[in-house]
Amino acid sequence: MTYMALGRRAPKAETTTAWEGLHVLAGAFLFLAYSQAWIFPLFGDPMPASAGAIVRLVYLPAYLGALLLAVTAPNQTFGASVRQPFLILLLGVVAASVLWSVAPADTARRTLSIVFTTLGGLVLAARWRWARLSELLGGCFALLAVISLITALVLPRIGIMHDLFPGAWRGTWPEKNALGGNLALGFVVLAAAGVLNPRRARLWWCFAALALFLVLMSTSKTSLVSLMVGFAALIFVVLAQRGPAFGAVMVWLAVVGLMAAGGVMLFAADAVFGVLGKDATLTGRTRIWDAAMRQIAERPWTGYGYGAIWDEKGHWGPLAWIVKDADFKPQHAHNAWIEQWLGTGIFGLAAFAAFYAQAVLVAALSLFRERGAVLAIPVIAVYSLMSLTESVAVTIHDFRWVLFVVVAVKLAWPDAAADEAAYRPTVRAPSATV
Secondary structure: OOHHHHOOOOOOOOOOOHHHHHHHHHHHHHHHHOOOOOHHHHHOOOOOHHHHHHHHHHHHHHHHHHHHHHHOOHHHHHHHHHOOHHHHHHHHHHHHHHHOOOOHHHHHHHHHHHHHHHHHHHHHHHHOOHHHHHHHHHHHHHHHHHHHHHHHHHOHHHHEOOOOOOOOEOOOOOOHHHHHHHHHHHHHHHHHHHHHOHHHHHHHHHHHHHHHHHHHHHOOHHHHHHHHHHHHHHHHHHHHOOOHHHHHHHHHHHHHHHHHHHHHHHHOHHHHHHHHOOOOOOOOHHHHHHHHHHHHOOOOOOOOOOOOOOOOOOOOOHHHHHHHHHOOOOOOOOOHHHHHHHHHHHHHHHHHHHHHHHHHHHHHHHOOOOOOHHHHHHHHHHHHHHHHHOOOOOOOOOHHHHHHHHHHHHHHOOOOHHHHHHOOOOOOOOOOOO
């Protein structure tokens, strides 16, 4: 079967032209723009309403970057897209929700934003193979880690919290949990880049160590647990890919470990919360969930429209009731699954669940046959934990959603065998494919 039949380009020599460099810059820019690490240093927290228009303008080049990558690799973009029917369905439900939204104008505007945000993840996965992709993403996280370190050391007024959680590092994000959670994801990406690119492994592991240091300095215990889970998943994949015997043992250990973790959470949840420094309400999250579920019960099938709840200003709308029941005003549902149900109803929740399940299933199948599982499985593990306490799914201008889309799409659009065989870089000739 030819490459054209698969919608792929045949392997070619690694390009170092200005045009290829522009592609790399476009991919890096859109990912960094969606990190939102630049907003807090420029505008503070909370961001003034007058800055909203400026922030939205900054995202326009990120949209253009995604379009550039899509139109310059149309076969790959189309081929990767058709392998994600549930993602397309999910975006379709999001767009349709404008018909029943409590704020149709907001839903229409944010639908356009989430389409471009998601396109960014799709084209990154379609454009580069695992090894190069891990370095592109790793380079972005390395830059964010270095900037966060410098900010905390040189500009502690910005990089370190003083009122709430004094002494905890926050880098270039508004609070410590953002630094910890983002760099927990960064750690597994950087570590995977080291595994997938052995010639530069020391460099990537040094940056991974920096990410670990920043997570520790954030004092976010939940983020540290996420990092440890991601690192355990990476070790699991590396050992499982060493051969059938290792694979069987590691799968068995993973099953036993998951059962043990489930038992601990079921019978000793209070002890776990105590170690993490959390109360039984998960810092008020359970009150948000209960309040959101009461509103979901009013419109379970359709929800209230994508992105229409949290900026609502009415005194009798769903947000007003959530604030009344939770005793404070949350910024989001603090749970990816409840967020989907609240915004897009059962149909949107089902579409997201199908997209997530496809990613998990293909990741499991890739364990023994795809070198990119070293990146995909740890990212999915950390993202899955985050989805339980944060709204990280189908979120506009959010690089956590972009990263999940990247690994989900890439798993369904794997590197061709010939690409893998061609990736044998030597000192005298740059022969790797893009």
